[in-house]
Amino acid sequence: MGAVTRLFELAAGADRLGLAVTRIGLVVVLVWIGGLKVYHYEADGIAPFVANSPVMSFFYADPANYKAHMNPEGAVVPANRAWHEMNRTYPFALGLGSVIVLYGLLIALHPVLPQAATVGSFLVAVMSVVTLSFLVTTPECWVPDRGGPEHGFPLLSGAGRLVVKDAIMAGAALVTMADSAKAFLRRRARRTPAEVPSAGAVAA
Template sequence: MIIPVPLLPRQRTAYLFSRFALAVVFIWIGAMSITGVSAPIFERWISGHALLASLFENNHNIVRYIIGSFELISGLLIALPKLSKKSEALGYNLIAVYCIGALSLMFTNPVWIDALGGFPAIGAGQGIIKYISILGVALWIKQYISTPWQRGSKDSAGFLFIFMGLVVVLLWIGAMKFTLVEAQGIEPLITSSFLFSWMANFLSIQHVSYGIGLIELMTVVALFGWFYSKRIFHIGIMLCLITFISTLSFMISFAGTWLNGFPYLSSSGHFLLKDMVLLAGTIILLAEDKQRR
């Protein structure tokens, strides 16, 4: 399967959707942080952070207000249409800084599954590794608005982080699907889903998890077709699109996405919402594929 060139998204389409996705994610999460809805999430991460735990031992709310304001301002800078390109670029710079800081959480206690012996059995850290691609999307857009319609942005740091981030997320989380702990973790998502619940009628949840994990690992292999086969690469892209659209559908079907209902995100909601930016990263890869033709 090779996608016809006219059907491939242009860079501007990728830019508009990616800008929208970043704005939604950062404004939404920032609002949850400032209002205190995300307080339990901050407590868990800060108490296990190598640096912040000692600096803000009894002042976790201060960190929550600071980070929440940072998230909200970043999202608003790229969302408000009447601001200058410099203001928009500042928003992407702030998001890049935020992503680097968020990735530092990989060195905290809640990241690993102790029952499986810790590293590399990743638990809550599955949401953190998504910031690799989110960082890439921010960097790609910043380069796009400075030199639009360029050929060669596929060689930029943004493109590389998007590609690497998608590979890391799908490879690591896909491999975890072959564990009982991960299968049990996705069970409520699968059984409540209008897309996947039928599987539970024919297969055990562990075998459903095996199947999903296998597809995610196949997607990783197919994405590397970028370097040697457009046909294989496009298969990987299609699988990426299906994966992230499917996970975003859980925000509708899975009640655990919300705390006391919409729009109050739970930790699961935070995890799922970030896939909007990973979906944007996938669209960017398609747009770059069109540029190199």
Template sequence: MNICTNQTRLQIAEKSVGSLSSLALLRWALIIVFLWFGGMKFTSYEANAIAPFIANSPVMSWLHSLFGIQGTSYVIGVLELSTAAALILGAFQPIFSALGAAMSAATYLITFTFFFSTPGVAEVTAGGFPAIGAMPGQFLLKDLVLLAASISLLQASFQGPQSNIQRP
């Protein structure tokens, strides 16, 4: 007799599809990205580089008025390093697998909006959108891939309803 349960359980993403899962590669690649980018947010170079993206963002522009350019970069750096920490812990604990992947997905959902809010994304000399400039257009387009990696980890962190076979 088949009994389906409607419970969703958390699991470590890469354990959802086998011990040699390519999801582990996604996790550790995202960790490197978040450690690197998060650490860079504590430099004035990076703070000034991201300032135009933040200033034009309908989601994040308020941060500059509250924390200033460097302070905003610090806040983002702490969030990115926290995401890296959650992703690291997620290799060992199911709750952190889901949390880290969700934090990563949220990051890339927000930064992907910069694609639409940052001036200069469309390359006017090439006819405008969909032609995009190397900076900032192509730079921002990579976030689509990082978002897909994050969502893949997030989906794999949830174990859907199971079919259990019970015998009398």
């Protein structure tokens, strides 16, 4: 029983390590995935999410026709690439990728600017909620009906499985947001001089 208790004590003491791994994981994922938006295959891949989103579709010139111009991942179809150029697919992806990378860099500033990391984590939590909304707005998140018995809700497609993982991202961002906010408040408390009673107050 003592060995089991010791194992649980070790597990309980891993909270700071887990928080550090969570923060590093967020930074790596955000900077990596955001950076990939410079590549056309990644921009093509997010087209269904953007085209079907009621808050993002206006960024595209012709969101209704994206299905006819989807490129298989890694393939180059010149006619489709030309359509995506016209559709503003690639400029939007560059802008989105820059924002995602910025969020990651803000979180990475935790050791020196925890207030910036707090803001970055909050923005990632909001972004994750928006991403999760794609489960409602994007048909490609569900296995399509191609004649078989397995399709539609709750059968997530590859795109849907990618999106639903943002539930973890949202939770991780909230955890790092709280930790960065606490770090900022601790720093500010250390820098604030203790209140010293005035001479009049002492005399009274």
